[in-house]
Amino acid sequence: MSTTVTNKPTLSTHISTSPSTTKMDVTAPINPSDLFSAKGLLVVITGGGSGLGLAIASALFQNGASKIYLLGRRQNVLEDAIKKLEASPSAPKSSIPVLGAITCDVANQESVSAAVERIKSETGYVDVLINNAGVIGPLNGPDMYKTESIEQLRDSMLKGWYGWAQTFAINTQSVVGVSAAFLPLLEAADVRRGWQAGRVRGGPGDPRVTGKGTPREQDKSALKRLGYDEDDDRLAHIITVASVASFMRYSIAGLAYNATKAAAAQLGKILSSILAEWGVRSNVICPGPYPSEMTAGIEGRYGTDQVPQGRMGNLNDISSLALFLVGKGGAYINGTMQITDGGRIGVFPATY
Numbered sequence: 001m002s003t004t005v006t007n008k009p010t011l012s013t014h015i016s017t018s019p020s021t022t023k024m025d026v027t028a029p030i031n032p033s034d035l036f037s038a039k040g041l042l043v044v045i046t047g048g049g050s051g052l053g054l055a056i057a058s059a060l061f062q063n064g065a066s067k068i069y070l071l072g073r074r075q076n077v078l079e080d081a082i083k084k085l086e087a088s089p090s091a092p093k094s095s096i097p098v099l100g101a102i103t104c105d106v107a108n109q110e111s112v113s114a115a116v117e118r119i120k121s122e123t124g125y126v127d128v129l130i131n132n133a134g135v136i137g138p139l140n141g142p143d144m145y146k147t148e149s150i151e152q153l154r155d156s157m158l159k160g161w162y163g164w165a166q167t168f169a170i171n172t173q174s175v176v177g178v179s180a181a182f183l184p185l186l187e188a189a190d191v192r193r194g195w196q197a198g199r200v201r202g203g204p205g206d207p208r209v210t211g212k213g214t215p216r217e218q219d220k221s222a223l224k225r226l227g228y229d230e231d232d233d234r235l236a237h238i239i240t241v242a243s244v245a246s247f248m249r250y251s252i253a254g255l256a257y258n259a260t261k262a263a264a265a266q267l268g269k270i271l272s273s274i275l276a277e278w279g280v281r282s283n284v285i286c287p288g289p290y291p292s293e294m295t296a297g298i299e300g301r302y303g304t305d306q307v308p309q310g311r312m313g314n315l316n317d318i319s320s321l322a323l324f325l326v327g328k329g330g331a332y333i334n335g336t337m338q339i340t341d342g343g344r345i346g347v348f349p350a351t352y
C-alpha cells in the first residue's frame with residue numbers, strides 16, 4: 001500500500017480498504033435508527049436559537065447528539081431555546097447538559113474565533129458545523145413587479161441599497177469565515193474517529209482509472225474505543241443552509257437575499273471541492289418556506305402554483321433531512337444541495 005500524506009500520519013494500526021468493501025451484503029441488518037441518528041455527534045449550529053436552526057437542534061438533541069452548541073447574537077434567545085428543548089417531553093434523559101449557548105456574531109471574525117476557542121477548550125473537536133445563521137436583508141421583493149413606471153422600478157430595485165453589505169456579510173461571507181475558523185476542530189473530530197490527519201493527495205495514478213487511488217485511512221479501533229459502529233466511516237461535515245431563493249428568478253424577499261443565498265449555495269459546493277483532500281465533507285440545504293422569525297406573519301397556505309405541497313415545511317420535513325445528512329446513512333453524501341421546498345422551485349422560473 002502506498003500512501004502520500006503531508007501531515008502527521010500515524011498509519012501503524014490503520015486498516016486499508018478490505019475486499020469486503022467492494023461487495024454489498026444485502027442480507028446485513030438495515031436499521032433506520034442506526035442510519036438516521038445523531039448519536040455521539042458534537043454539533044455547532046449558527047443561528048440555532050430560532051426557526052430552522054432550532055428545529056435542527058431539536059432533531060439532533062432528541063436523537064443522541066452528545067453536545068450541541070447554539071450560536072447567535074442574542075443570548076436570551078439562545079437560553080430560552082435551550083430551556084424549551086430541555087423541558088420538552090421529547091427531551092432525552094441525560095444528567096450531562098447537551099445544549100450550550102454561545103453569543104456570537106457570524107459577521108465578526110473575532111467573535112467567531114472566540115466561539116472556536118471556547119469549544120476547543122471545552123471539547124476539542126466538532127463533528128458537524130451547520131452554517132444556518134441568516135437575515136432577510138433589504139425587502140424590495142414582490143413590490144418590484146407592481147411598479148407602473150421605469151422610475152418606480154428603479155427606485156424599487158434600489159430600496160435598501162446600503163443594507164446589501166451586511167446581508168452579504170451574514171448570509172455569504174460568514175459561510176467562508178465560520179467554516180474556515182472551525183477547520184482545525186473538524187479535523188480533530190476526524191482524528192478522534194481514527195482518520196489520518198492532514199492532506200491526503202488522491203494520486204499517483206491515471207485519474208481516468210477508477211478504484212486505484214490513495215484513500216484517507218481510518219483506524220477502526222478508534223471507533224470501537226468510542227463505542228461507534230465499526231462501519232461508521234463518517235468524515236467531519238459542514239452543512240450550509242442556503243435557500244430556494246438561491247435558484248429563484250422571481251424575487252420574493254429581495255434581490256440581496258437572492259444574491260447572498262445563491263452565493264452561499266455555491267460556496268457550500270466549492271467547500272466540498274476545496275476540502276476533498278482534507279477529510280471534511282460539505283453539503284447544502286435549500287429550504288422553501290418554513291415557519292421562523294424570518295417568515296413570521298406568513299399565513300402558510302400555498303396554492304399549487306406556489307408550493308405544490310400546499311403548505312410550509314414542518315418539523316418532520318427538516319428533521320428527517322438533517323438526520324439523514326448527519327447520520328451514518330449520509331456518509332456518502334458530499335458536495336450536494338438538498339432541496340426541501342414542497343416543489344416550489346418547480347413552479348417558478350428558477351435555475352436549479
Ligand SMILES: NC(=O)c1ccc[n+]([C@@H]2O[C@H](COP(=O)([O-])OP(=O)(O)OC[C@H]3O[C@@H](n4cnc5c(N)ncnc54)[C@H](OP(=O)(O)O)[C@@H]3O)[C@@H](O)[C@H]2O)c1
Binds near residue numbers: 072073077106170291
Ligand atoms: N424560514 C424559511 O422559510 C427559510 C427558507 C429558506 C432559507 N432559510 C434560511 O434558514 C436560515 C435560518 O433562518 P430562519 O428562517 O430559521 O429564520 P430566523 O428564525 O430568523 O433564524 C435566523 C437565525 O440567525 C441568527 N443570526 C442572524 N444574524 C446573525 C449573526 N450575524 N450572527 C449570528 N447569528 C445570526 C438569528 O439570531 P440572532 O438575531 O440572535 O443573531 C436567528 O436565530 C437562514 O439562513 C435563512 O436564510 C429560511
